[in-house]
Amino acid sequence: MTTTIKSRGTVTIDVEHCKGCELCIPACPPQVLTMSQPVNRMGFAYPELHPGCTGCAACLLVCPDFVFEVFRFAQPVEHEVES
C-alpha cells in the first residue's frame, strides 16, 4: 500500500560543507530531514531530505554552515511512499 506525499518546496544541500551539527533536524516543521549514514569528506554525517518539504526555510535559518538553498514549486510535486 502506498501514500501520496506532496512537496510544496525542496532544498539543495551542500553536504561537503556540512559539519553535522544536526540543528536542522528538529528545526524542520514537517520533519522531513534525517541525518545520513555515510559521511562527507570531513567525516561528518549530513542531512538528507525526504518527501514533504514545504519550502519554509526553517532549516536554512538555523544552519550555521549555510548548506541549504530553499525552493518552492509552482505546483506541488507528488511522491508515492510505501506505508
Place this chain on the structure above:
Amino acid sequence: MSTTSANPTPLGAVLNTTRAPTGARVVEPLLPDLLLTQEHQMCPGCGEPLAVRCYLDVLAELGVANRSIAVAGIGCYTSFSGTIDLDLVQALHGRAPSVATGVKRMLPDSIVMTLQGDGDMVNEGLQEVLHTAARGESITVVLLNNGVFGETGGHMTATSVIGQRTKNSLDGRDPSYHGYPILIGDLIAQLQGAAYVARGSVHNAGAVARTKKMFRRAFEAQINREGFSFVEVLTMCPTGWFIPTREGPQYMTETLGEVHIMGELKVDGRVHTTEEIHAENVARQTEIEAQLARGGLDTEG
C-alpha cells in the same frame, strides 16, 4: 550516525538534493548577498554564523550596504572579518565601540556597526560600550552572547549564568566566589542615549526570524538618527559548553535564555517593562507558530 525521527508518517526515499530543481523558485538563497564565501572556521553547531547572516541580510534588504562599515572586535566571529563583504575596521578586544565612534564622527552618513562577543564587550570593554551608549552615538552595536570565551576554549565571562560550568568555573559559577552575571542589554536600556535595545536569539528558526526584525529596527534607528542602537543575540557554543551540538538550543534556553530574557528591551527610547516583554514574547511565539503552520516564516526582517 543517524537520527531517528519521531514522525509517525512514512518518510519515503531520500530525495536528490544535489542540484537546483526545475520549475521551482528560490525562496532563500544559499548565501547572503554580503558574504564572500560559505566557508568559515566556526565549530559545528555554532550560533555566530546565524547571527552574522541575520544582520547581513538586513543590511542588504535595507539597501544601505554600500555605505555600511563594520568594526569587529576579537573573538571567534573575527574570522568573519575577511569573509563579510563590508568595509571593515578591525579593533582590539573590547574597543570596537570607540573605534566605531571615530568612524561615525568622520562619516556621519555611513551606517556603522560593531560586532563583538560577551568576553569582548562585557568583560574587556564594558566601559566603552556603556559610554558609547550614553553618548547616544548613532551606531548599531551587536553582541553575540554565548556566556563563554569560545575562542580560548570555554572560559567564564561576565555573562555566564549562575551554575554554568566552564573551564575556570568547573563546579559551576558560584556567586559567592565568581560573582553575578551582567545583563548587559538591560543595563544599556537604562541609558538615555540608547534609542533601541533588543535581545534576540538563534536557537531555532522562529528566534532567527525575530532576531532579523530586531536588526532591522536597530539599523532603522541608526538611519533615522534616533541614537544608539543595540542588538544582543544569544548564540550557541556547544564546544565551549561541552555538550553535543544538537543539545545547544535546549541548553541555551534553559541556561542563558532563563537569565538573559529575550525580547525588545527598549523601543523608541522607552524601556519596556517585564510584563510588556513577556506579552510580546507570547504574541511573537503565537505568530511564529501560525506562520510555520501556513508553511513558511516571514524572514523579511
Place this chain on the structure above:
Amino acid sequence: MSLASPTGTPAGRSLMEGSEALVRAAIAAGCRFFAGYPMTPFTEVLEHFARLLPDAGGVCVNAESELEAVGMAWGALATGARAATGSTGQGLSLMQESFSEITLAELPLVIFNMARGQQDYYQATRGGGHGDYRHIVLAPQDVAEGVELVQLAFHLADKWRNPVLIYGDYLLAHTQESISVERIDFAEPLPPKTWAVDGSTSGSGRSKSVTPLGVAKHGQPAMGQEGKAQYGATKIPFMEREVRSESEWLDDAETVIVAFGSPAKFVKYAIKQLRAAGHRIGYVRPITLWPFPYEAVAAAARGPHVQRVGSFELCAGQMIDDVRIGVAGAAPVHFIGGVSTDGSGFGVGRILDVEQVTARVLALHQGVEQPTVPGYETFGYEIQPHQMEPTR
C-alpha cells in the same frame, strides 16, 4: 617693518600659550579629529582642540578614558582623516596596546605627549607596547619649533603610514609666546589613502579592511600575523632617514652636551654664556628622538678636541643609552641631568634653573663633581651596610 597689532604684538602674530599654538598647527595641517582625556600638563591641548576643531569642520570627543580616546582616533584614521590623540606619559601608558596595533594596521596617528619632565624617553622611543614597531618622535625645543614639527608630524605619519609622537612638556604646553601659525606645504607627494574605508566598496565584492591582524578579504592575498609583523619591521630602516638634529660649536669643543626638548634650549643658552667666558663646549640636540641622531653624536664625539660627552636630561638618565651607542667609546659619557619636577610633579624643577644647568655643564667640562641642588640632598637613598657586601 611690521606694524604692531592692537594687542601689542607684531602683525600676523598673537600671544598664545604653547598648547594653543600646537593645536592651531595641527588644524593647519588638516587634523580634523581629536579625542583625549584631561591630564596635567596635557589638558590645555585637549581644551584648545575642543574649542577650535568644530569651527574647522572637525570633531573633538571628550573621551571617557585614554583607552577610548585612542580607539576613537583609530576609527577616524581608518576613514582616511587626519586624526590625533594625546596625554601625558601616564595616560599614554594606558594607550600602548592600541599604539602597537595601530602601528601594525599602518594608520597615521599623531600623538601628543605633554610629558612630566623627560621621564617618557624610553616609552616614546622604545615603545611601551608589544611587538616590533617604532614611532617617529619629534621633540620641539620651543613653541615656534613646535608649530613646525606638529605639521611635520602629520606629514610624516601619512608619508610612512606610521604613528608619529610629539614629545613636549609643561614648558612647551604652557609658555606664552607671540606666534604666527602658518600652514607649511611640504614639497613631497604623499601616497593616496586608497586603503581608507568609507563603506562605498561594501557589497561590491571588493570591500576593504583596515586591520592589524594580517587578514585579508576572501580571495585577496593575506599576510598573516607573522607576515604583517615582518612587513612592519621592514619599514623601520627606511623611516630612519627622517633623522633630524641640530648642533653647534663642535669644531673646537672639548666637551659635548647632548640634550633635547625644552631643556635643550636652556642648555644652549648656558653653553653660549660659558663659551663667552672662554670654555670650549659644543652641543648636539636631537630633534628626532627616534630615529636618534647616532651619526651626529658620533661625529661630535670624534671631534679633534673632545674629551667628554654629557647627557643632560630631566630624568634619571634614559637618553644616555642612545648617547653611549652613538659615542661608541670614542669618549667617556657622563650623566649630568636628574629627576627634577616642581612641587606638583607636573612641571620642571630646580635642575632646569639656568644657574644649575650652567653649573652642571661647567662641572663636567672642568672634571669636577656635579653640584648638589639645594633641597634635593635629603632624597638620597641610604644604602645599608649589608647591601655593600658581596652576595657570595
